Amino acid sequence: MKFSQLLYDNVQEIWEKTHHHPFINGLGAGNLSVEYFIRYMKQDYIFLIDYAKLFAFASAKATDLETMGAFAKLLNETLHGEMELHRQYAAKFSITNEQLVATRATPINLAYTRYMLTVAQNGSLAELVSALLPCMWSYWEIGKMLVANYPGSDEHPLYGEWIRMYSSEEFGSLATWLIDLLDKLTEGKPKRELQELEQHFLTTSRYEYMFWNMVYKGDDWPV
Numbered sequence: 001m002k003f004s005q006l007l008y009d010n011v012q013e014i015w016e017k018t019h020h021h022p023f024i025n026g027l028g029a030g031n032l033s034v035e036y037f038i039r040y041m042k043q044d045y046i047f048l049i050d051y052a053k054l055f056a057f058a059s060a061k062a063t064d065l066e067t068m069g070a071f072a073k074l075l076n077e078t079l080h081g082e083m084e085l086h087r088q089y090a091a092k093f094s095i096t097n098e099q100l101v102a103t104r105a106t107p108i109n110l111a112y113t114r115y116m117l118t119v120a121q122n123g124s125l126a127e128l129v130s131a132l133l134p135c136m137w138s139y140w141e142i143g144k145m146l147v148a149n150y151p152g153s154d155e156h157p158l159y160g161e162w163i164r165m166y167s168s169e170e171f172g173s174l175a176t177w178l179i180d181l182l183d184k185l186t187e188g189k190p191k192r193e194l195q196e197l198e199q200h201f202l203t204t205s206r207y208e209y210m211f212w213n214m215v216y217k218g219d220d221w222p223v
C-alpha cells in the first residue's frame with residue numbers, strides 16, 4: 001500500500017466529518033451566511049501568508065532543481081492565484097488589502113500556522129510535506145465533493161468561484177504532485193520515521209476541521 005493511502009485511511013473519519021460540517025454544507029447549498037464567509041476569508045488570507053512561507057522552506061529543503069522549482073511555483077500560485085481569489089472576494093465586500101493583512105489571527109489559526117512553521121523550520125522535507133499535505137488534499141476533496149453532491153454549486157454567484165478553484169483540475173494536479181512526492185520521499189523509510197509523518201498528517205487534518213468549525217462558530221480570543 002502506498003504511504004499516501006495509509007495517511008488517507010487514517011484521517012477518513014475526520015475528513016468525512018468535515019464534509020458534513022454546516023459551513024461546508026452551506027457553501028454547497030449556497031445558503032452560508034455571508035458574515036461567516038467573510039470571517040473565513042479574512043482568517044484564511046492571513047493563514048495563506050504563512051502557508052506560502054512553507055513552500056519557501058520546502059524549496060530550500062529540496063535536493064533537486066525540479067522539486068525546488070515546483071515548490072517555487074506553488075509559492076507563486078499561492079501568492080498570486082489563491083490569495084488573489086481572496087482579494088477579489090474582499091473587494092466585493094469593500095474590504096481593502098490593508099484591512100485583510102491587518103486581520104488578527106484567532107487562537108486556532110495561530111496554533112495551526114505555528115505548528116506547520118515549526119515543522120518547516122526543524123523537520124525534514126518529508127515531515128514538512130506530510131504536515132502541509134492535508135491543506136491541499138483536503139481542499140481538493142471538499143471541492144470535488146461539493147461539485148458532485150451539490151449540482152450547480154460551482155455556478156453560485158458568490159460561492160461558485162471558490163468551489164471552481166478548489167475542484168479544478170489545476171488544483172487537483174498540484175495536490176496529486178504533492179501526494180506523489182510524499183510517496184517518493186517515504187520509500188524505504190523506517191517505521192518509526194513514518195509514524196512521525198502520520199502524526200503530522202493527522203494533526204493538521206484535525207486543525208483543518210477546527211479551522212472550519214472556528215469560522216462557523218466565530219471562535220476568537222476570549223479577552
Ligand SMILES: Cc1ncc(CN)c(N)n1
Binds near residue numbers: 044135208
Ligand atoms: C486553512 C486552509 N487550509 C488549506 C487551504 C488550501 N490551500 C486554505 N486556503 N486554507
